[in-house]
Amino acid sequence: MNETTFEIKATGSIAEGVNLPPVDPDQDFKGYRGLSLAVLKATGARVWCSIKMSTDQGDFIGTLLPRSETADDKHFVIKLTHNGYNVGIKAKSVTHIEILGYKKAVYAIPEKEFPKDPAKPNVVLLGTGGTIASRLDYRTGAVIPAFSPGELYGAVPELADIANMNTKKIFGEFSENIGPMHWRKVAEAVVDEIENSNVAGVVIGHGTDTMHYTAAALTFMVQNLPCPVVVVGSQRSSDRPSSDAAFNLLRAVKTAAEGDFAEVMVCMYGPTSDNYGLLHRGTRVRKMHSSYRSTFRTLSDVPIARVSEDGFVPIKKEDEYIHRDMTRTPILNTAFEEKITLLWYYPNMQPDIVDAMVDAGYKGIIIAGTGLGHVNKPLYPALRRAVEKGVQIFMTVQTLWGYVQMYVYDTGRDIMEIGVTPLANMLPEVAYVKLGWVMGQTSDPKEIKRMMTTPVNGEITEREPFDGYLVHQGGLPELEDFFKHYQV
Amino acid sequence: MNETTFEIKATGSIAEGVNLPPVDPDQDFKGYRGLSLAVLKATGARVWCSIKMSTDQGDFIGTLLPRSETADDKHFVIKLTHNGYNVGIKAKSVTHIEILGYKKAVYAIPEKEFPKDPAKPNVVLLGTGGTIASRLDYRTGAVIPAFSPGELYGAVPELADIANMNTKKIFGEFSENIGPMHWRKVAEAVVDEIENSNVAGVVIGHGTDTMHYTAAALTFMVQNLPCPVVVVGSQRSSDRPSSDAAFNLLRAVKTAAEGDFAEVMVCMYGPTSDNYGLLHRGTRVRKMHSSYRSTFRTLSDVPIARVSEDGFVPIKKEDEYIHRDMTRTPILNTAFEEKITLLWYYPNMQPDIVDAMVDAGYKGIIIAGTGLGHVNKPLYPALRRAVEKGVQIFMTVQTLWGYVQMYVYDTGRDIMEIGVTPLANMLPEVAYVKLGWVMGQTSDPKEIKRMMTTPVNGEITEREPFDGYLVHQGGLPELEDFFKHYQV
Numbered sequence: 012m013n014e015t016t017f018e019i020k021a022t023g024s025i026a027e028g029v030n031l032p033p034v035d036p037d038q039d040f041k042g043y044r045g046l047s048l049a050v051l052k053a054t055g056a057r058v059w060c061s062i063k064m065s066t067d068q069g070d071f072i073g074t075l076l077p078r079s080e081t082a083d084d085k086h087f088v089i090k091l092t093h094n095g096y097n098v099g100i101k102a103k104s105v106t107h108i109e110i111l112g113y114k115k116a117v118y119a120i121p122e123k124e125f126p127k128d129p130a131k132p133n134v135v136l137l138g139t140g141g142t143i144a145s146r147l148d149y150r151t152g153a154v155i156p157a158f159s160p161g162e163l164y165g166a167v168p169e170l171a172d173i174a175n176m177n178t179k180k181i182f183g184e185f186s187e188n189i190g191p192m193h194w195r196k197v198a199e200a201v202v203d204e205i206e207n208s209n210v211a212g213v214v215i216g217h218g219t220d221t222m223h224y225t226a227a228a229l230t231f232m233v234q235n236l237p238c239p240v241v242v243v244g245s246q247r248s249s250d251r252p253s254s255d256a257a258f259n260l261l262r263a264v265k266t267a268a269e270g271d272f273a274e275v276m277v278c279m280y281g282p283t284s285d286n287y288g289l290l291h292r293g294t295r296v297r298k299m300h301s302s303y304r305s306t307f308r309t310l311s312d313v314p315i316a317r318v319s320e321d322g323f324v325p326i327k328k329e330d331e332y333i334h335r336d337m338t339r340t341p342i343l344n345t346a347f348e349e350k351i352t353l354l355w356y357y358p359n360m361q362p363d364i365v366d367a368m369v370d371a372g373y374k375g376i377i378i379a380g381t382g383l384g385h386v387n388k389p390l391y392p393a394l395r396r397a398v399e400k401g402v403q404i405f406m407t408v409q410t411l412w413g414y415v416q417m418y419v420y421d422t423g424r425d426i427m428e429i430g431v432t433p434l435a436n437m438l439p440e441v442a443y444v445k446l447g448w449v450m451g452q453t454s455d456p457k458e459i460k461r462m463m464t465t466p467v468n469g470e471i472t473e474r475e476p477f478d479g480y481l482v483h484q485g486g487l488p489e490l491e492d493f494f495k496h497y498q499v
Numbered sequence: 500m501n502e503t504t505f506e507i508k509a510t511g512s513i514a515e516g517v518n519l520p521p522v523d524p525d526q527d528f529k530g531y532r533g534l535s536l537a538v539l540k541a542t543g544a545r546v547w548c549s550i551k552m553s554t555d556q557g558d559f560i561g562t563l564l565p566r567s568e569t570a571d572d573k574h575f576v577i578k579l580t581h582n583g584y585n586v587g588i589k590a591k592s593v594t595h596i597e598i599l600g601y602k603k604a605v606y607a608i609p610e611k612e613f614p615k616d617p618a619k620p621n622v623v624l625l626g627t628g629g630t631i632a633s634r635l636d637y638r639t640g641a642v643i644p645a646f647s648p649g650e651l652y653g654a655v656p657e658l659a660d661i662a663n664m665n666t667k668k669i670f671g672e673f674s675e676n677i678g679p680m681h682w683r684k685v686a687e688a689v690v691d692e693i694e695n696s697n698v699a700g701v702v703i704g705h706g707t708d709t710m711h712y713t714a715a716a717l718t719f720m721v722q723n724l725p726c727p728v729v730v731v732g733s734q735r736s737s738d739r740p741s742s743d744a745a746f747n748l749l750r751a752v753k754t755a756a757e758g759d760f761a762e763v764m765v766c767m768y769g770p771t772s773d774n775y776g777l778l779h780r781g782t783r784v785r786k787m788h789s790s791y792r793s794t795f796r797t798l799s800d801v802p803i804a805r806v807s808e809d810g811f812v813p814i815k816k817e818d819e820y821i822h823r824d825m826t827r828t829p830i831l832n833t834a835f836e837e838k839i840t841l842l843w844y845y846p847n848m849q850p851d852i853v854d855a856m857v858d859a860g861y862k863g864i865i866i867a868g869t870g871l872g873h874v875n876k877p878l879y880p881a882l883r884r885a886v887e888k889g890v891q892i893f894m895t896v897q898t899l900w901g902y903v904q905m906y907v908y909d910t911g912r913d914i915m916e917i918g919v920t921p922l923a924n925m926l927p928e929v930a931y932v933k934l935g936w937v938m939g940q941t942s943d944p945k946e947i948k949r950m951m952t953t954p955v956n957g958e959i960t961e962r963e964p965f966d967g968y969l970v971h972q973g974g975l976p977e978l979e980d981f982f983k984h985y986q987v
Contacts, residue, residue, distance in 0.1 A: 068912050086909065099909045185910060187873035190847030220870035224846045300968055301871050301901030352852065355843035355867070357931050358712045359678035364840065367855035379843070382708035383789050385675035413789030421574065421587045422673060424556050443845050480788055 017046050021105045023054030031057070031113050038115075042078025047087055047102040054108040061112035064089060066104040072111070073098075123168075125160035127175045132211030132268040134174040135204045136163070137181050139189065139197060139217050139225075167257050169320075174211070174268040179204075186218025186244075191447060194228035195345040201233050201240055202343045212239040212267025214260075219244040219298060219306065222277060226293030227441045229275045230468050231448040236273040237339035241266045242293070243278045246304045255280040255304040262288040262318045270323060273333045274468060276315060280304040287319040292332075294441050294470035297411065311412050311436045311475045333468070346451030351375035353443040355409060356386045362393035369396065375403040375446045375459075378431070379439040384408055384415035384423060391429060398430035403459050405432050405446065407439040412480050432460050435471040445470060505534050509593045511542030519545070519601050526603075530566025535575055535590040542596040549600035552577060554592040560599075561586075611656075613648035615663045620699030620756040622662040623692045624651070625669050627677065627685060627705050627713075655745050657808075662699070662756040667692075674706025674732075679935060682716035683833040689721050689728055690831045700727040700755025702748075707732040707786060707794065710765060714781030715929045717763040718956050719936040724761040725827035729754050730781070731766045734792045743768040743792040750776040750806045758811060761821045762956060764803060768792040775807040780820075782929050782958035785899065799900050799924045799963045821956070834939030839863035841931040843897060844874045850881035857884065863891040863934045863947075866919070867927040872896055872903035872911060879917060886918035891947050893920050893934065895927040900968050920948050923959040933958060 025031070039057035040048055056062055058077045063070055064087065073089040076097065086099045160176045170176055181200050184193060201213050217225055226242045233240065243263035245256035263278040275293035291309045300306040315332050317324040325332070352373050354364070368376060376397065380386050384406040386394075398404060406415050406426070415433040417423030427433065434442050442463075449462045464471065513519070527545035528536055544550055544563060552559045552575070561577040564585065574587045648664045658664055669688050672681060689701050705713055714730045721728065731751035733744035751766040763781035779797045788794040803820050805812040813820070840861050842852070856864060864885065868874050872894040874882075882892060894903050894914070903921040905911030915921065922930050930951075937950040952959065 068916065096907050098907055101909055185873070185908075187844075187846075187869045187910075188875045190875070218870075220873060221846050298870070298898050299900055301896045301898045302904065303901065303968060305968070306898065306901075349847060349849075352848075353843060353845045355841060356675075357841045357928065358675075358709050359837060359935075360840075361837075363859045364856070367859050368852070371851045371855050381675045382706075382786070385673070385708060387676045387678070408789045410786050410789045410794065412787055413791065413794075416790065419584050419586055420673075421589055422675075428556070440845065447847075480791060480793070 017049040019049055019053040021050050021054050021107060023056060023108050023110070025055065025110045026112070029110055029112055031055075031060075031110070038077075043084070043087075045084025047084050050087075050102050050105055050108075054105075056108045056110055057113070059113060059115045060110050061092075061114070062089070063109040063111060064100060064105055065107040065109075066100060067106070068100075068104060071098065071100060074114075123161055123165050125164040125176055126171050128171075132174050133209055134176055134212055134214060134264050134267045135208060135210050136176060136178045136214045136216060136264070137197065137200050137204070138178065138183070139181055139193065139215065140183055140185070167260060169261055170264055173261070173265050176264070177208070184218075186220035186222065189218070189221050189225060191228070191347040191349055194225060194232060195347065197225065198229055198232035198343060198345050201229065202341045205237065205341050210238070210267075212241065212270065214263045214267045215240070215242045216260075217242050217244050219246055219279075223293075223296045223298055223307070224440055224444055226275050226277050226291075226296060227444040227470070228448065230293040230470075231445055232345045233275070233341050233343055234467065235339050235342045236275070236333070237337045237341065238335055239267050239270045239272045240275045241270075241278045241290075242275070246280070246302065246306055253304070258285060259288060261320065265320070266290060266318055266323075270316075270318070271335050272315060273335050273339070274315070277307055278318065279307040281317065287317045287324075289314040290316045290318055290323075292469045294466075294468055295438070297438060297440065309479075310438060311414075311479045312469065312472060313476055313478060344448075344452065347447045348374060348450035349447065351377070351443065351447050351450060353377045353379065353439060355379045355439070356381055358387070360387060360390060362390055365390060365393035365397055369393075369400055369402055373402065375450050376405070377434075377439055377442045377446055378404065378406050379409040380406050380415070381409060383413075383419055384417045384426075384433055385420075386426065388422070391425065394426070394431060395429045401456075403446070403450065403456060404430065405434050405442055405463055407434050407437055407442050409439065411438065413475070432463065434463060436475065437470045441470050505537040507537055507541040509538050509542050509595060511544060511596050511598070513543065513598045514600070517598055517600055519543075519548075519598070526565075531572070531575075533572025535572050538575075538590050538593055538596075542593075544596045544598055545601070547601060547603045548598050549580075549602070550577070551597040551599060552588060552593055553595040553597075554588060555594065556588075556592055559586065559588060611649055611653050613652040613664055614659050616659075620662050621697055622664055622700055622702060622752050622755045623696060623698050624664060624666045624702045624704060624752070625685065625688050625692070626666065626671070627669055627681065627703060628671055628673070655748060657749055658752055661749070661753050664752070665696070665698075672706075674708035674710065677706070677709050677713060679716070679835040679837055682713055682720060683835065685713065686717055686720035686831060686833050689717065690829045693725060693829050698726070698755075700729065700758065702751045702755045703728070703730045704748075705730050705732050707734055707767075711781075711784045711786055711795070712928055712932055714763050714765050714779075714784060715932040715958070716936065718781040718958075719933055720833045721763070721829050721831055722955065723827050723830045724763070724821070725825045725829065726823055727755050727758045727760045728763045729758075729766045729778075730764070734768070734790065734794055741792070746773060747776060749808065753808070754778060754806055754811075758804075758806070759823045760803060761823050761827065762803070765795055766806065767795040769805065775805045775812075777802040778804045778806055778811075780957045782954075782956055783926070785926060785928065797967075798926060799902075799967045800957065800960060801964055801966060832936075832940065835935045836862060836938035837935065839865070839931065839935045839938060841865045841867065841927060843867045843927070844869055846875070848875060848878060850878055853878060853881035853885055857881075857888055857890055861890065863938050864893070865922075865927055865930045865934055866892065866894050867897040868894050868903070869897060871901075871907055872905045872914075872921055873908075874914065876910070879913065882914070882919060883917045889944075891934070891938065891944060892918065893922050893930055893951055895922050895925055895930050897927065899926065901963070920951065922951060924963065925958045929958050 041058050060075050063072045073091040076088045090097050204210050241263040243259050247254045277291040277296045281287045281289050291314050295309050295312045298306050299308045313326045315327050414436045417427050417433045546565045548563050561579040564576045578585050729751040731747050735742045765779040765784045769775045769777045779802050783797050783800045786794050787796045801814045803815050902924045905915050905921045
């Protein structure tokens with residue numbers, strides 16, 4: 012342990028009538044070290060104390076939680092009393108801690124040896140944000156403290172009924188910081204596991220903020236899959252009563268172990284109940300609510316299947332998804348051109364926005380236009396200039412649902428004549444990811460256009476199913492029946 | 500008529516077996532003049548001919564339609580055979596016209612005098628894209644040829660059962676070209692009508708691409724309304740069997756004439772049937788499908804009411820919307836700062852994007868962040884630099900549904916410390932419009948923040964109703980019952 016001396020400005024106090032038991036150094040500072048430990052010792056606060064923590068950023072009232080052994084030494088984690096959220100607070104920002112109470116909780120997850128059963132399939136869980144399961148953090152797929160197979164088994168013993176689990180941490184990153192470099196590492200790890208570890212499928216723990224971008228990137232970077240690759244996360248940590256963490260993890264592992272799918276999918280909570288999750292195709296899924304558990308929706312298409320503890324109920328037809336075939340060898344291609352951008356059109360957008368991107372050296376632009384794929388006239392000369400400088404420009408729709416149709420109006424055809432290529436019903440975010448991947452492989456404009464308009468797996472579809480605009484309920488029969496009577 | 504001589508490169512031919520009647524100059528070139536007329540005469544083609552028109556942009560097969568007297572002289576309009584769309588084609592791009600057949604259609608709308616009934620309320624229809632009703636173009640709210648009250652009455656005689664109609668053209672613009680200058684003109688016209696024309700309500704014909712931006716702008720620019728202001732358009736022109744043009748117009752006029760609402764609303768097709776339309780609050784509505792009629796959805800809230808020929812079924816509670824009160828005087832405030840932008844975050848966004856906007860003189864930025872309102876760490880220094888230069892920055896969520904909650908993670912609090920202000924559940928596009936309007940009135944950072952975070956009419960709500968994430972069906976009882984059993 013690093014025994015640096017810290018200069019601590021924080022002070023401590025104990026509210027009237029609060030009695031603390033004698034200090035147990037093994038438990039009372041669990042997971043804290045360095046600066047954060049020094050602040051605890053200086054203020055008298057301990058894990059499981061109910062506290063009011065005053066900081067440069069204001070006061071926080073809640074319970075001081077233990078941290079994992081691998082956590083940094085710069086933060087406290089407090090479960091806020093008023094909403095149950097766990098928040099991280101910088102140790103150096105703390106000015107005072109008032110201890111309001113103490114109630115020791117049973118929080119540690121009993122670590123048990125994960126029982127291996129040679130008759131069961133092997134599944135690997137790749138971590139991208141530290142740890143997963145007990146508290147499946149929505150931005151990192153991280154958790155305190157379960158991540159080793161033994162810890163996972165202690166937290167969610169039902170996992171052992173499904174598969175022999177192994178876990179590997181690839182990196183630890185907040186979801187919003189994940190980018191091409193991380194996609195590459197995950198893609199390489201997926202292929203490595205499939206080729207060398209005799210797995211039936213791969214599960215990737217991921218923060219939910221950018222999970223859909225990663226699922227799209229993996230679809231392009233790892234093709235010809237023999238088995239399921241399932242990206243999973245959680246919107247609510249497992250220490251909240253409404254957590255989706257264990258549900259999602261169990262269903263993702265079940266999909267990897269037994270599912271007859273060989274695609275990159277997002278496995279998250281279904282729209283309306285605890286009873287099932289949905290498997291979304293990696294190129295047609297988007298995060299649509301900032302806080303609900305049912306945040307992921309398949310757009311302009313239907314989810315692949317419903318998954319529950321009882322098994323799978325396909326929503327797509329047999330010939331509309333890729334089936335498991337363990338004789339296939341995955342093809343890895345992680346090239347990525349980072350100098351690309353996504354331009355979300357708004358009324359009165361001025362050409363200097365486009366000019367600035369061209370001048371900054373951007374080589375590719377995805378536009379999310381209005382309606383069927385439009386931008387205002389003042390942008391035309393800037394777009395023309397960009398094309399003349401070799402910038403590759405593609406059009407998607409900001410309505411998110413539906414197709415670009417630029418031939419309907421002559422202004423649309425004018426934009427195409429400038430050299431902007433429509434991308435049918437590709438989601439703007441998926442188009443952004445695909446453009447980077449395509450331009451990582453070729454700088455030939457014709458080849459870029461060909462690859463962009465040729466779907467790898469469902470990012471462009473010929474037609475939208477009748478229920479592709481609905482919030483798909485995943486096969487609840489009563490609702491399916493209901494919607495059949497209505498046309499949009 | 501301008502008798503300029505044109506140099507025509509286009510040639511004409513007639514398919515075998517096609518017989519054309521003698522030319523009727525009054526009807527056969529209806530609405531065509533100048534260059535377009537010269538091309539028709541040179542090629543032998545006429546209105547109502549089924550033709551194959553070869554152009555620089557490819558071939559178009561369809562029926563040549565008549566145009567309105569006020570149309571330009573540079574385009575042909577053809578109804579495409581394969582999908583029923585009407586497309587505009589540049590006369591100068593035509594190289595050859597092959598006549599495939601001829602079938603005269605009854606297309607002209609009988610113009611009748613609009614019957615005025617002193618017992619009925621007066622409603623004015625303000626046109627922003629030329630004309631409205633018979634063919635309600637989805638981008639312009641335009642139509643060929645009905646727009647005068649008499650033409651409207653000829654096309655949709657049921658209008659006379661509801662109100663005494665007057666019509667005024669404010670400007671003619673494709674929806675994607677509409678911006679602050681146009682919002683200002685519409686706002687002024689709305690106030691002028693309310694103050695000087697004894698109207699029960701105002702209807703605004705508008706292209707659907709950017710209708711929601713305009714509805715938001717009018718909400719801010721015209722406050723303290725005594726009566727309904729209804730923005731209406733159509734996704735499918737009325738010469739298509741599935742048109743929503745007459746439905747939408749009738750319901751918008753009914754709302755303006757009789758509705759107990761005093762808000763800016765969007766009146767468009769309901770999600771599932773011809774039987775009703777929905778009235779969406781101007782600050783909570785968004786175009787969500789590029790081509791469906793049911794494209795407009797209320798997000799993170801429920802629509803105000805369902806409207807049909809039979810009347811109104813409120814979806815919001817009595818105290819959740821503003822009721823008609825003809826004693827109120829509207830307050831007009833059309834100031835707008837145009838140097839603002841909307842930045843839609845994507846993974847790996849690089850700081851040069853933010854720097855470029857600051858360097859180009861942008862004074863305000865709305866960010867659409869991931870999840871609860873996040874961007875990646877490399878942007879922090881660029882955002883800090885922007886704030887130090889006086890740029891006003893606000894955070895919304897790109898999930899579209901749900902709230903920004905930046906206090907949950909310390910990275911969120913870091914972004915707030917930089918000076919980025921969270922905007923709760925304001926839609927990114929609405930935030931963009933509001934920022935321009937607010938910064939048009941004040942440059943005081945504190946006042947800008949105060950105004951941005953103080954809702955004018957529902958752009959921020961305290962909580963999302965239980966069914967705010969659903970695709971609201973507008974009060975279909977069976978579905979309402981159904982959803983009550985499920986929680987998201």
